Amino acid sequence: MIDAWKEIVIESPGFYIAWGGLLIGLAFGYIVQRTNFCTMGSISDILSFGDYGRFRAWLLAGAVAILGVALLQNMGVMNAADSMYLNPNLAWAANIAGGLIFGFGMVFAGGCMSKNLVRAGSGDLRSVFVLIVTGIFAYMTIGGLLGPLRVAVFGPGTTDLGEMGLETQGIGEIAANLVGMDANTGYLAAVAVIVGAILIFCFKDAGFRASRRNIIAGIGIGLCVTAGWFLTGLAQDEFADVPVALISLSYVRPSGDTLDYLMRFTAYGWPGFGVATTFGALLGAFIGAITSGGFSVTTFADKGDTLRNMFGAALMGFGGVLALGCTVGQGMTGFSTLAVGSVLAFASIVIGGVLGMKAMEAFA
Numbered sequence: 001m002i003d004a005w006k007e008i009v010i011e012s013p014g015f016y017i018a019w020g021g022l023l024i025g026l027a028f029g030y031i032v033q034r035t036n037f038c039t040m041g042s043i044s045d046i047l048s049f050g051d052y053g054r055f056r057a058w059l060l061a062g063a064v065a066i067l068g069v070a071l072l073q074n075m076g077v078m079n080a081a082d083s084m085y086l087n088p089n090l091a092w093a094a095n096i097a098g099g100l101i102f103g104f105g106m107v108f109a110g111g112c113m114s115k116n117l118v119r120a121g122s123g124d125l126r127s128v129f130v131l132i133v134t135g136i137f138a139y140m141t142i143g144g145l146l147g148p149l150r151v152a153v154f155g156p157g158t159t160d161l162g163e164m165g166l167e168t169q170g171i172g173e174i175a176a177n178l179v180g181m182d183a184n185t186g187y188l189a190a191v192a193v194i195v196g197a198i199l200i201f202c203f204k205d206a207g208f209r210a211s212r213r214n215i216i217a218g219i220g221i222g223l224c225v226t227a228g229w230f231l232t233g234l235a236q237d238e239f240a241d242v243p244v245a246l247i248s249l250s251y252v253r254p255s256g257d258t259l260d261y262l263m264r265f266t267a268y269g270w271p272g273f274g275v276a277t278t279f280g281a282l283l284g285a286f287i288g289a290i291t292s293g294g295f296s297v298t299t300f301a302d303k304g305d306t307l308r309n310m311f312g313a314a315l316m317g318f319g320g321v322l323a324l325g326c327t328v329g330q331g332m333t334g335f336s337t338l339a340v341g342s343v344l345a346f347a348s349i350v351i352g353g354v355l356g357m358k359a360m361e362a363f364a
Contacts, residue, residue: 002075002076002077002234005234006077006234009231009234009235010234010235010237010240013235013237013240013244014269014270015270016231016234016235017231017232017235017244017270017272017273017276018270018271018272018276019276020227020231020276021228021231021271021272021273021274021275021276021277021280022276022277022279022280022283023280024224024227024228024231024249024277024280025249025276025277025278025279025280025281025282025283025284026280026281026283026284026287027220027224027227027280027284028114028221028224028249028277028280028281028284029117029118029121029280029281029282029283029284029285029286029287029288030284030285030287030288031216031217031220031221031224031284032114032115032117032118032217032221032281032284032285033118033121033122033284033285033288033289033292033294034288034292035057035213035214035216035217035220036054036213037054037057037058037114037217037221038054038111038112038115039058039106039111039112039114039115039327039331039349039353040106040107040110040111040112040115040353041054041111041115042054042055042057042058043055043350043353043354043357044357047354047357051207052205052208053205053207053208053211053214054214054217056201056202056205056208056214056218057208057214057215057217057218057221058218058327058331058332059198059201059202059218060198060199060202060214060215060217060218060219060222061217061218061219061220061221061222061225061332062198062222062331062332062335062336063194063195063198063199063202063218063222064218064219064221064222064223064225064226065222065225065226065229065248065332065333065335065336066191066194066195066335066336066338067191067195067222068222068223068225068226068229068230068336069226069229069336069337070187070188070191071226072226072229072230072233077229077230077233077234078229078230078232078233078236078246079246080170080246080337081167081168081170082236082246083245083246083247083337084245084247084324085169085324085333085334085337085339085341085342086168086169086170086337086339087168087169088160088161088162088166088167088168088169089158089159089160089161089162089169090158090159090160090161090169090340090341091154091157091158091324091341092157092158092159092340092341092344093154093156093157093158094150094154094157094158094322094323094324095322095323095324095330095341095342095344095345095348096344096345096348097154097319097322097323097348098154098318098319098320098321098322098323098324098345098348099319099323099330099344099345099346099347099348099349099351099352100319100348100349100351100352100355101315101318101319101322101323101352102252102315102316102319102320102322102323102326102327102349102352103319103348103349103350103351103352103353103354103355103356104315104319104352104353104355104356104359105311105312105313105314105315105316105318105319105352105356106312106316106327106349106352106353106356107312107353107356107357107359107360108308108309108311108312108315108356108360109130109134109309109311109312109313109315109316110126110127110130110309110312111127112316112326112327112328113131113134113251113252113255113316113320113326113327113328114251114281114326114327114328115127116130116131116134117131117251117278117281117282117285118281118285118288119285120282120285121281121282121283121284121285121286121288121289122285122286122288122289122294122295122296123289123295123296123297123298124296124297124298125297125298125299125300126298126299126300126305126309129300129306129309129310129313130309130312130313130316131255131313132255132259132313133309133310133313133314133317134252134255134256134313134314134316134317134320135255135256135257135258135259135317136256136259136317137313137314137316137317137318138252138253138255138256138317138318138320138321139256139259139260140317140318141317141318141321141322142253142256142321146318150321150322154322161174164177165177167183168339169339169340169341170187170190170337170338170339170340171190171194171338171339171340171343172186172187172188172189172190172191172338173186173187174186174340175189175190176189187338190338191338194338202218221332222332224249225248225249225328225332225333225336226248226336227248228247228248228249228273228277228333229246229248229333229336231273232244232245232246232247232248232273233246244273245273247273247274247333248333248336249277249328249329249332249333250274250325250326250328250329250330250333251274251277251278251281251326251328251329252316252317252320252321252325252326252329253274253320253321254274254275254277254278255278255317256317257272257274257275257278258274258275258278258279261275319352323345323348323349324341324345325342325345326349327349330342330345330346330349331345331346331349334346
């Protein structure tokens with residue numbers, strides 16, 4: 001059955017990636033809007049109230065996505081080693097610095113990329129501005145004005161794990177190499193241990209078990225990430241003129257890709273996965289806001305509010321590219337591959353968010 005589906009998708013990958021990505025993004029945006037899923041909010045809840053509910057939802061989404069990737073690999077839909085996250089060149093300096101910068105910036109921008117997408121779809125013009133600035137700085141960091149700085153400063157902070165006999169930077173393979181275990185066995189053991197630990201941490205809390213909203217958010221968003229892997233996995237064709245990259249949800253570079261697509265629409269065919277899921281998230285949030293009575297057009301309160309959001313957006317664009325993803329791109333999509341770099345970026349985003357909130361309190 002998988003082979004039959006793959007043949008169908010490969011015949012017209014642009015069509016399926018565009019419409020499939022739109023639907024996945026729509027589901028993601030709708031879930032985030034209706035459940036109030038928010039990474040920055042989860043950190044704020046912990047610091048202000050000692051409430052780990054939304055943080056547990058974030059971890060649950062990651063656990064569901066990890067299981068999803070393991071299942072898809074077992075089914076032959078994808079090989080996570082083909083994704084950018086498991087590259088044996090571990091860019092640890094960029095992962096850590098980028099995560100810290102992104103986490104710090106998301107506080108000043110009023111939320112991470114996914115939260116700003118949902119707010120934009122709900123009528124918040126501040127978030128539209130944040131998305132535009134983030135997209136511009138993302139492109140500046142990839143190959144624009146800030147590109148040479150990124151390469152010069154963070155390029156040396158890379159370790160080639162291939163020199164150690166490793167094919168990827170996967171936690172399972174590294175653990176297997178250390179104890180002399182088969183790589184696949186090491187991967188499955190890592191999945192079992194990490195997912196098991198997350199599920200215990202999440203569901204040992206009575207408040208979380210009673211929170212239907214957080215459980216739905218965690219499972220639903222984890223399934224959206226899995227769906228992204230499933231779709232791009234089916235579309236992979238090494239003989240294609242323009243091969244489809246094996247990816248799933250992420251929203252920093254796609255914010256820049258979306259601006260580029262809007263400005264050069266006639267030069268492109270179907271939108272890529274990142275652009276399609278960005279449009280989908282906006283549409284899903286809009287539908288969620290309209291159906292729940294939460295749509296409201298808002299804008300900046302004053303000059304200080306504008307400058308603060310601009311500053312945060314610039315940091316998210318720069319930091320998100322450095323870290324190779326945001327709270328979704330690394331915190332869930334990358335994490336689902338069990339890549340060491342994703343774990344480093346994930347932890348750094350959390351630390352950066354904490355530092356950002358401390359800084360906000362100091363300047364308040």
